[in-house]
Amino acid sequence: AQTVTQSQPEMSVQEAETVTLSCTYDTSENNYYLFWYKQPPSRQMILVIRQEAYKQQNATENRFSVNFQKAAKSFSLKISDSQLGDTAMYFCAFMKRSQGAQKLVFGQGTRLTINP
Amino acid sequence: GAGVSQTPSNKVTEKGKYVELRCDPISGHTALYWYRQSLGQGPEFLIYFQGTGAADDSGLPNDRFFAVRPEGSVSTLKIQRTERGDSAVYLCASSLSGTGGNTQYFGPGTRLTVL
Numbered sequence: 001a002q003t004v005t006q007s008q009p010e011m012s013v014q015e016a017e018t019v020t021l022s023c024t025y026d027t028s029e030n031n032y033y034l035f036w037y038k039q040p041p042s043r044q045m046i047l048v049i050r051q052e053a054y055k056q057q058n059a060t061e062n063r064f065s066v067n068f069q070k071a072a073k074s075f076s077l078k079i080s081d082s083q084l085g086d087t088a089m090y091f092c093a094f095m096k097r098s099q100g101a102q103k104l105v106f107g108q109g110t111r112l113t114i115n116p
Numbered sequence: 117g118a119g120v121s122q123t124p125s126n127k128v129t130e131k132g133k134y135v136e137l138r139c140d141p142i143s144g145h146t147a148l149y150w151y152r153q154s155l156g157q158g159p160e161f162l163i164y165f166q167g168t169g170a171a172d173d174s175g176l177p178n179d180r181f182f183a184v185r186p187e188g189s190v191s192t193l194k195i196q197r198t199e200r201g202d203s204a205v206y207l208c209a210s211s212l213s214g215t216g217g218n219t220q221y222f223g224p225g226t227r228l229t230v231l
Contacts, residue, residue: 042224043225044223044224045222046222047219050219091159093158104159106159108157109157
């Protein structure tokens with residue numbers, strides 16, 4: 001079974017600063033996907049970024065980038081030039097690579113607050 | 117286009133009652149998932165459908181929980197004899213299928229409170 005661990009329950013930074021959220025996972029699979037989702041108070045989970053484990057290049061989406069270390073089973077999220085709208089819960093998630101649909105396994109989340 | 121919708125957004129019921137939670141996925145998505153999110157926790161998988169059939173129901177906690185997707189679109193999660201421990205946000209997601217790793221798009225959830 002796969003497990004996902006987010007060791008930072010809460011983080012707080014000033015607007016425009018850079019912040020890094022950590023995530024580690026445990027799996028015996030060699031091919032898989034990793035995700036970061038954002039959940040604002042509205043409850044709706046929104047995909048932030050997606051990484052395919054067989055790709056060595058780290059994924060980036062505008063101000064969001066990841067540091068994927070496959071050997072260490074680590075998948076951290078870096079938010080650059082943080083904005084007030086980035087305030088939310090952030091969840092790291094794992095999915096096996098397989099033909100067809102697969103479930104997500106989530107970490108416990110990190111509550112991120114961006115202060116003005 | 118329209119995203120995943122869930123109704124009701126909030127549901128308050130009494131212990132022992134029966135409830136139904138509805139999910140309307142994105143049009144054309146063949147895979148549909150249900151997750152449960154307890155306060156302060158990450159979502160936990162309950163069940164997923166590929167078309168009309170339940171492809172994996174390993175996350176359902178017990179036989180009081182049941183879900184259907186009779187026409188391969190809308191899904192209903194049914195909980196019998198509700199208990200206070202069932203109180204949580206129930207999230208639905210949908211994705212394209214056929215290849216692995218498809219992004220799951222989530223609805224806003226239904227907050228269930230069992231008194």
